[in-house]
Amino acid sequence: AQSVTQPDIHITVSEGASLELRCNYSYGATPYLFWYVQSPGQGLQLLLKYFSGDTLVQGIKGFEAEFKRSQSSFNLRKPSVHWSDAAEYFCAVGLTSGYALNFGKGTSLLVTP
Amino acid sequence: GAVVSQHPSRVICKSGTSVKIECRSLDFQATTMFWYRQFPKQSLMLMATSNEGSKATYEQGVEKDKFLINHASLTLSTLTVTSAHPEDSSFYICSRSGGAKNEQFFGPGTRLTVL
Numbered sequence: 001a002q003s004v005t006q007p008d009i010h011i012t013v014s015e016g017a018s019l020e021l022r023c024n025y026s027y028g029a030t031p032y033l034f035w036y037v038q039s040p041g042q043g044l045q046l047l048l049k050y051f052s053g054d055t056l057v058q059g060i061k062g063f064e065a066e067f068k069r070s071q072s073s074f075n076l077r078k079p080s081v082h083w084s085d086a087a088e089y090f091c092a093v094g095l096t097s098g099y100a101l102n103f104g105k106g107t108s109l110l111v112t113p
Numbered sequence: 114g115a116v117v118s119q120h121p122s123r124v125i126c127k128s129g130t131s132v133k134i135e136c137r138s139l140d141f142q143a144t145t146m147f148w149y150r151q152f153p154k155q156s157l158m159l160m161a162t163s164n165e166g167s168k169a170t171y172e173q174g175v176e177k178d179k180f181l182i183n184h185a186s187l188t189l190s191t192l193t194v195t196s197a198h199p200e201d202s203s204f205y206i207c208s209r210s211g212g213a214k215n216e217q218f219f220g221p222g223t224r225l226t227v228l
Contacts (some may be wrong), residue, residue, distance in 0.1 A: 100217075
């Protein structure tokens with residue numbers, strides 16, 4: 001069955017530390033891959049996306065993600081976390097143009113001083 | 114700027130009443146739009162695909178008679194929650210796809226609270 005897995009429900013990091021949020025997918029073919037961030041009570045903001053080409057994708061706010069076909073993963077990283085990065089992060093996949101996205105359950109990021 | 118808007122952003126209603134949520138594509142004629150629902154502390158779940166000029170396609174477990182979707186124009190899709198109950202309280206988010214790739218543009222969401 002097609003699925004998106006975010007293994008970590010909660011992650012706590014210190015401000016200035018590095019961050020990696022995991023995302024694994026199970027699809028028959030390489031899907032389109034996305035990372036979104038959601039602040040409390042807010043809508044979704046697209047951080048970055050992967051369709052094809054360079055497997056290391058740069059996004060907004062200093063985030064990057066790497067697509068690894070062999071591991072069916074699309075992990076999100078940031079070298080130095082800021083307190084304002086505290087939010088809910090969702091990995092999502094889509095199959096083809098015009099299809100809805102399938103979201104992971106999300107990872108809640110807490111940033112400590 | 115925003116390419117998808119939703120109205121209202123928040124609504125509180127009494128149990129048994131109906132609530133209409135509008136989703137507008139501001140910069141693109143969208144033949145297809147999507148409605149998602151997000152319960153507190155949970156992920157977004159696709160409810161239905163709204164198709165301009167034809168019936169919506171509902172996901173398994175979503176009652177089509179309860180969640181009425183109308184996509185009468187290329188820029189507007191509406192979701193009506195009929196006879197709302199407290200368990201329908203949720204964050205409803207619409208989106209549209211656009212361009213050559215499967216990029217989704219999400220609205221800001223509508224927070225529905227049913228008393």
